[in-house]
Amino acid sequence: MILVNTNYKIVIPFKIIKINAIDSSNNEIKRLYHNKSHLNGLVVWVKNQTGGRGQGSKKWVSHPNKNLTFSIFLNGENVSFSSHICLNLITSLSVRKVLMNNGIKDLYIKWPNDILSVNKKISGILIENLYKGKRLMGSIVGIGININQIAFPKDFSASSMKIITGKEFSLKKILHDFLDIFNFNLLFYSDFNLLKKDFNKTLFRKNEITEYQINGNVKKGKIIGLDDHERFQILSLSGLKETPRITDVKIIY
Incomplete structure (x- = not known):
C-alpha cells in the first residue's frame, strides 16, 4: 500500500508481507537485504515470532496471533535526519501516539527502547542500522506492541491494550494506524527542536x-x-x- 499525507506531501510506499511464524521480523529483513531485494518501505509482519529480542540480549515474549510484531526497512537516503537517534525518537513517539489514540493512558518512553503504561511495558522497539563502511545503507525499525495478550510471565512487568481497556483490538488496524502516524511524523519532526520538546514531555522518570x-x-x-x-x-x-x-x-x- 501507499500511505500519502497530502498536507505534508510525503509518500512512503509501504509493502506489507505477513508471515505466520519466523524467528524475528528484523532477521527476515536482514536476510532479504543480503539477497539484494528492493526493500524500501517493506513491512514484515510476523504473527508468531519465535526468537524476538529487545535491546542487548533481552528476549521479547509474545503469544502467537495476540500481539503486533513487525519491522520496517528504510533506505539510508530516506533516513535524512541529523542522526539515526532521531529515527528512534520518532518511532517511540509514533508508537505512543497510536496507543493514545486507542485509549491507553499514562504513557512514557523509557529510554532507549520501551513504552510504558502505568509503569508496565506495553511496547518495545529495536532499531538496527546497516552500514557499508561509514555509509548508512538502511535502518530496520523493529516494533512489538502488546495488543490482546492477557497473561505474561511473573517476572515480566508487562501489560497490553486489552488488559488496560478490556477491549479486543484488530492487529491489522493497529498496524495501519501506526504506519499512518509514522509516515506523518517522519516529516513532521524534521525540526529537531520540536522532536526534542515532545520527547522530553514523555520521558520516563524525567526530573525524578x-x-x-x-x-x-x-x-x-x-x-x-x-x-x-x-x-x-x-x-x-x-x-x-x-x-x-x-x-x-x-x-x-
Whole structure:
C-alpha cells in the first residue's frame, strides 16, 4: 500500500508481507537485504515470532496471533535526519501516539527502547542500522506492541491494550494506524527542536531521582532531559552535572 499525507506531501510506499511464524521480523529483513531485494518501505509482519529480542540480549515474549510484531526497512537516503537517534525518537513517539489514540493512558518512553503504561511495558522497539563502511545503507525499525495478550510471565512487568481497556483490538488496524502516524511524523519532526520538546514531555522518570547506566556503569541521579546536542542533562546525587550522549544512557527500572 501507499500511505500519502497530502498536507505534508510525503509518500512512503509501504509493502506489507505477513508471515505466520519466523524467528524475528528484523532477521527476515536482514536476510532479504543480503539477497539484494528492493526493500524500501517493506513491512514484515510476523504473527508468531519465535526468537524476538529487545535491546542487548533481552528476549521479547509474545503469544502467537495476540500481539503486533513487525519491522520496517528504510533506505539510508530516506533516513535524512541529523542522526539515526532521531529515527528512534520518532518511532517511540509514533508508537505512543497510536496507543493514545486507542485509549491507553499514562504513557512514557523509557529510554532507549520501551513504552510504558502505568509503569508496565506495553511496547518495545529495536532499531538496527546497516552500514557499508561509514555509509548508512538502511535502518530496520523493529516494533512489538502488546495488543490482546492477557497473561505474561511473573517476572515480566508487562501489560497490553486489552488488559488496560478490556477491549479486543484488530492487529491489522493497529498496524495501519501506526504506519499512518509514522509516515506523518517522519516529516513532521524534521525540526529537531520540536522532536526534542515532545520527547522530553514523555520521558520516563524525567526530573525524578532514578537509576541509570552510562556505558554499563550504574549511577543514580535526576535526568533533566535531552538537550540540543543529543545529550542527556543529568544531575548526579553529588550535585555534579553530567552530559552523556543519549546513545550511552539506559534508564533502569
